[in-house]
Amino acid sequence: MIITIALLAFAVFGRSLFGEFLFDDPAISDDEDSLTRPLFTRPVELQRRQRALTTLAYRIAYQISGRRFLPFTFHAMNLAVHAANVVLVYVVLLPLLGPERATMAAAIFAFHPLQASSVCYISALAGMLATLHTLLGLAEFQLGGWHLALAVVSQYFAWRSKPDALFYTPLYLIYGFLLART
């Protein structure tokens, strides 16, 4: 069921696939200095260095597009990350809400119109990757034990996707509190 919802999310926001680079996106397609370089080389620009994982994702999209800035591939990457996030929302909420309500919550997360601002906007990939790693961190956190170390690593990756992810860390406190109550 959850995989179906993730695929449906892909279909619902799929209208963005044939869109252009827009708003702040031209800053990506213009940034040949940082994004056309080999995958693991150090980016020139400070923001690209701070968002190392996002830069890596853009470089991968650039390489997949045949060393071109093809909006389709970048949009497809956003959609793929969103679909992964939908599955992770389910995994994270399952112990709190049970299977039925967790599926509902994942569906809300997948289809809420507000998500269009992120899912259809290539420059918002940083926030989506930060969310992906935070959700992975929360999924590790619920397992406890040595998985806590992996949660720290995931949160570090979230921070390297978008520095704002530092402010996502209170989610762990709230999540831990709610887990303890169930």
Next chain:
Amino acid sequence: MPAWFFDSVFEYRTYVFMLPWAALLALLPREPLLFLLSLWIYHSQERAGYYRTNLDFWEQAFKESPAKTRVRTRHIEQLLIDLERKYKQPARRWEDLQPEIDRVTKLIEGICDAQH
């Protein structure tokens, strides 16, 4: 809460905070929730359509949020400041600045198109 409120206040930064919001909403009774979900699927698809082209996006953004006009204006100001700084560099040729000039022109055209 209307979507434009979230859009103008939080913009795409709402993404991660949809997690607790979704968890809370999932506690609603099932029937109204399924009704909301079907509406949201339709509305999400519509919004994804708005994001397909620059012009549609600008139009939608400006219709929904005057705050975004201010953000774009500041963006253009910053681009012009950068342009002036680069222009003052002695080794810089006029042709080197053309991509930035095109970018500023495109942004200003976007605002004009959206406001007419």
